[in-house]
Amino acid sequence: MRDTYHDHLDAVVDDLIQMCRLDARAVAQATAGLVGADLGAVERVIADDESVNALYRGVEMQAYDLLARQQPVAGDLRVLVTSLRIVVDLERAGDYAVHLAKIARRRHPASAVPDEMRDTFLQMGRTAEEIVRKAGDVIATRDLSLAAELEHDDDAMDDLTRGLFTQLLQGGGGDIEAAIDVTLAGRYYERLADHAVAVGRRITYMVTGEHSTPPA
Amino acid sequence: MRDTYHDHLDAVVDDLIQMCRLDARAVAQATAGLVGADLGAVERVIADDESVNALYRGVEMQAYDLLARQQPVAGDLRVLVTSLRIVVDLERAGDYAVHLAKIARRRHPASAVPDEMRDTFLQMGRTAEEIVRKAGDVIATRDLSLAAELEHDDDAMDDLTRGLFTQLLQGGGGDIEAAIDVTLAGRYYERLADHAVAVGRRITYMVTGEHSTPPA
Numbered sequence: 192m193r194d195t196y197h198d199h200l201d202a203v204v205d206d207l208i209q210m211c212r213l214d215a216r217a218v219a220q221a222t223a224g225l226v227g228a229d230l231g232a233v234e235r236v237i238a239d240d241e242s243v244n245a246l247y248r249g250v251e252m253q254a255y256d257l258l259a260r261q262q263p264v265a266g267d268l269r270v271l272v273t274s275l276r277i278v279v280d281l282e283r284a285g286d287y288a289v290h291l292a293k294i295a296r297r298r299h300p301a302s303a304v305p306d307e308m309r310d311t312f313l314q315m316g317r318t319a320e321e322i323v324r325k326a327g328d329v330i331a332t333r334d335l336s337l338a339a340e341l342e343h344d345d346d347a348m349d350d351l352t353r354g355l356f357t358q359l360l361q362g363g364g365g366d367i368e369a370a371i372d373v374t375l376a377g378r379y380y381e382r383l384a385d386h387a388v389a390v391g392r393r394i395t396y397m398v399t400g401e402h403s404t405p406p407a
Numbered sequence: 408m409r410d411t412y413h414d415h416l417d418a419v420v421d422d423l424i425q426m427c428r429l430d431a432r433a434v435a436q437a438t439a440g441l442v443g444a445d446l447g448a449v450e451r452v453i454a455d456d457e458s459v460n461a462l463y464r465g466v467e468m469q470a471y472d473l474l475a476r477q478q479p480v481a482g483d484l485r486v487l488v489t490s491l492r493i494v495v496d497l498e499r500a501g502d503y504a505v506h507l508a509k510i511a512r513r514r515h516p517a518s519a520v521p522d523e524m525r526d527t528f529l530q531m532g533r534t535a536e537e538i539v540r541k542a543g544d545v546i547a548t549r550d551l552s553l554a555a556e557l558e559h560d561d562d563a564m565d566d567l568t569r570g571l572f573t574q575l576l577q578g579g580g581g582d583i584e585a586a587i588d589v590t591l592a593g594r595y596y597e598r599l600a601d602h603a604v605a606v607g608r609r610i611t612y613m614v615t616g617e618h619s620t621p622p623a
Contacts, residue, residue: 272488
């Protein structure tokens with residue numbers, strides 16, 4: 192009985208790690224879709240989001256079930272409660288990848304990304320992908336120095352977004368429609384990364400009990 | 408001892424309701440700041456966010472503490488876990504009001520809202536304020552029909568945001584800087600309302616155990 196219980200607990204954590212993998216792949220593909228007007232990539236992001244949502248529902252039900260039946264204490268309790276909070280961030284991160292993909296789809300066969308912003312978008316895509324993967328590593332290892340790294344990685348993302356807005360204001364973004372798309376896309380990358388950083392903060396709180404800034 | 412415990416539990420829920428009140432006031436003031444270039448209102452939103460954040464930290468610590476010490480079961484357990492999820496939405500809703508206020512501050516003494524969009528913004532502000540207040544009522548009463556109303560209210564907000572983007576594309580938003588601000592502001596109202604709707608969904612899940620769509 193106790194073994195089954197711990198198996199279930201491990202399964203919850205494994206599902207969270209799997210969500211990070213899916214989110215990382217989704218943002219990479221969404222970026223390919225945006226920058227390269229790659230409709231196949233776009234459709235995969237949108238279709239794959241159902242897997243993220245299924246994991247969300249699974250984690251939620253499993254975690255509530257374990258809380259209710261097993262009355263876990265101390266460490267296990269914190270893991271479960273933290274999982275119920277992290278799963279929201281990871282589901283939401285997946286939604287942002289879908290939002291990015293949908294911008295690409297709306298503008299296809301044109302690219303939503305003006306030529307002079309391609310490099311910035313590619314960098315934002317890589318940065319977001321790496322942050323989300325690292326969040327998965329933090330969940331797997333509970334390595335707090337890795338969680339702290341996420342904050343720096345997020346600064347890099349914020350710099351990229353700021354640069355994007357500067358480019359836009361300098362007239363690099365073309366017409367109003369392009370400006371709306373670039374503004375929203377920049378915001379989506381930023382928020383996607385924020386949710387990965389929030390995962391790091393929640394794991395830190397779970398391990399140390401020390402309160403950081405509000406995580407999202 | 409049990410009484411103290413239930414007092415603490417009630418205090419957690421009261422703090423969530425108070426956060427809704429503060430969020431509703433913040434979005435009303437942020438709208439006044441945006442539409443009327445009212446710097447006093449803007450500064451109050453930014454200053455008052457510290458109260459929201461303090462409530463966030465208080466709820467989080469209190470809820471974890473009750474979970475760890477009291478090992479609540481069944482209904483109480485669900486209330487605490489749900490509170491730990493709702494508090495994130497309410498803290499985040501407050502952040503969106505601050506984001507709105509900061510747009511107004513950046514553009515002051517000019518208004519960030521083009522004249523022809525004033526009415527839409529006033530309506531978005533009122534709609535957001537009402538949704539957040541209603542979320543507070545859902546927390547207080549656990550009235551699921553009220554929670555369901557939030558979904559309709561949110562549709563109205565989405566319609567308003569869509570209308571805003573249409574206006575922008577028709578050239579109503581002025582230059583690129585205005586287009587960026589209006590795009591972001593529209594998005595912030597939309598997300599603020601989404602978080603209030605999420606509160607309704609989480610309360611519904613807490614009461615029924617039935618899984619809806621991912622809430623955020």
